[in-house]
Amino acid sequence: MNVAQSIQNAVAVMPAGQIFGYDALPDYGRSPSAVIKAVSRMVKDEKLSRFAKGKFFVPQKGLMGNRKPSxxxxxxxxxxxxxxxxxxxxxxxxxxxxxxxxxxxxxxxxxxxxxxxxxxxxxxxxxxxxxxxxxxxxxxxxxxxxxxxxxxxxxxxxxxxxxxxxxxxxxxxxxxxxxxxxxxxxxxxxxxxxxxxxxxxxxxxxxxxxxxxxxxxxxxxxxxxxxxxxxxxxxxxxxxx
Structure with a gap:
């Protein structure tokens, strides 16, 4: 399994709205550049939202658009x-x-x-x-x-x-x-x-x-x-x- 697929699998089981950093993702310690690249791609594809520098969350759809973390x-x-x-x-x-x-x-x-x-x-x-x-x-x-x-x-x-x-x-x-x-x-x-x-x-x-x-x-x-x-x-x- 490549890094991108590993990141997608990890994100898929994260609760919507939970804030996390790169360190919470598999392979970051071994291949940080590949993890950062995979996360950036998911942000571009709107599968992840950027919360702050190095922090992200899985967006949850609401009536007014994506909900922010609680x-x-x-x-x-x-x-x-x-x-x-x-x-x-x-x-x-x-x-x-x-x-x-x-x-x-x-x-x-x-x-x-x-x-x-x-x-x-x-x-x-x-x-x-x-x-x-x-x-x-x-x-x-x-x-x-x-x-x-x-x-x-x-x-x-x-x-x-x-x-x-x-x-x-x-x-x-x-x-x-x-x-x-x-x-x-x-x-x-x-x-x-x-x-x-x-x-x-x-x-x-x-x-x-x-x-x-x-x-x-x-x-x-x-x-x-x-x-x-x-x-x-x-x-x-x-x-x-």
Missing amino acids: DGELIRSVLYKNGSLRGYVSGYALFNRLGLTTQVPKTIVVAVNGGRQIKDFGRLSIQTVPARAIVSEANVTLLGYLDVLKDIKTIPDTTVSQSMSRMVLLIKRLTPQEKRRLVALALEVYPPQVRALLGVMSDKTDLPDAQQLKLSLNPTTVYKLRIEAADWPNMKDWNIR
Whole structure:
């Protein structure tokens, strides 16, 4: 089977609207020039549509012509690079997915192993920001939780205390190993407010290493979050007001 036929067979089983790069195609590692030539021919024949430089998708016919990839597929194209996870959704979209707010943003913030960039897809914009730690399948959930605590005062249509209660439920579901890693990431790359919030929640979440969190904080720094002592009786132990 020649390269062109191999590419056609691979494309034939791809879901319509799925964005892919040359690296997802057979023979690219062995014959990159032949693969690029075969893909260009398929674009010319309208069997493929070009999404961006080196990125393509199988077009799906609609009443108004070829449909563009879904919002979810646009986001996925930023989350993954060369088949590997390199980012995660943060910001308001993360708050919405975790049940912290009902607001749905037009601009999706994605924390990535990379720099800042804005991608405008018309109905959707994606803003990339540098992640605080190298993103991997193992820590992507933990980084999202820590981002929530970092930005907890900015979550719309809720209070800090309500957001903390929701995060307690989510953190309690983590495995003991994940909880240890959560604390380690907070100590390594997140600001003091995050560590103080984890400390306050440690009694309700069985987080390990609470003493390490306490020792990492400046005892003279006060974190003004406007939460109630009735909900968080140990808040003063962590200098939260």
